[in-house]
Amino acid sequence: MVVPPPGLRKTVIVSEQRSESGYENRLLAALPPDEAARLAPYLVEREFRAAEVVAQAGEPIEVILFPYDLVTSTVTPLPSGEVVEVGLMGAEGITGLDVLYGQNIAHTTVIVQIPGRGAVTPAADFVREIVAPAGRGHAMLLRYANTFMAMVAQVAACNAVHPADQRLARWLCMAHDRVRRERFSLTHEYVSMMLGVRRATITTSAAMLRSAGAIDYHRGNVTVLDRHALERAACSCYPVLRKLGDEAYGLAS
Ligand SMILES: [Zn+2]
Known part of the structure; x- marks a missing residue:
């Protein structure tokens, strides 16, 4: 059976x-x-x-x-x-x-x-x-959950279709938006797991972004050197995800 x-x-x-x-x-x-x-x-x-x-x-x-x-x-x-x-x-x-x-x-x-x-x-x-109708705080959290689901859908689609180097740039833009500083720590293992690619692919993609002058990468630390270059290297999902992120931020203000 x-x-x-x-x-x-x-x-x-x-x-x-x-x-x-x-x-x-x-x-x-x-x-x-x-x-x-x-x-x-x-x-x-x-x-x-x-x-x-x-x-x-x-x-x-x-x-x-x-x-x-x-x-x-x-x-x-x-x-x-x-x-x-x-x-x-x-x-x-x-x-x-x-x-x-x-x-x-x-x-x-x-x-x-x-x-x-x-x-x-x-x-x-x-x-x-x-x-x-529910309380305002509750309603706000529900709207956030909805926005989050939209982001999940976008990312799932992105991961299925777009090349690893564009996805890495997109991911770094999103991370950069949230950490709100130029330098943050990130391991190869973590990024390759998130993007569903091999470590070697991340190494190659990161090298491309470094040679374009967008980022520097040293001992597990990423420094965003040229934000515009990083955005240019990202896939077309980034503006969509940025807008959704802004929506989520706007909910609590
Ligand atoms: Zn994408």
Whole structure:
């Protein structure tokens, strides 16, 4: 007998057993009865075809999808044109997470990868009926979490597509933004682990940045010599990540 991984087994159980409330989506089924009753008039169960776009990065979130036995792909478009999968979702999840954080613009694109059934509700009705108002501090933290998720998606895509030297420069720019000083310690092992490349690749990439005059590197210490040169060496993800970082910083001010 083939034993599926734990996550997969859970999903299979979900699609085989309808919950007490009759909804096959875990989260929908787990809603408190009064909240489920408020949402019920706006929910439509239907078939979804493959490649149906549920949310488009940069566009308003129109609907919230509760997958039953369909599977969605969450993809991140890169400024350079590539699109990379950063996550997938089935009956365990819902799309349009951004609205939980008070944002109605999608950070990522969600498409139906495997066709099947699901329930869908207009995002505005979902927000009005389910996303209850909370304290300001709580709301702020949620917005941060949302921004962080957007960054995670961007980085995942970057790591899958962009060359190591550009990613190293991008990473150094981001680190430089946060440490707010010209010199900081960094080992080859740490950077190669983060970027998912061999140590030798990092050595080569760092040598390129050094010969371009962007950084100096000595005994585990990086010195940013020319910030503009470093930014020029970074991939096109950096401006996107910088903007998201600025958003996160702005939340607490
Ligand atoms: Zn990149």
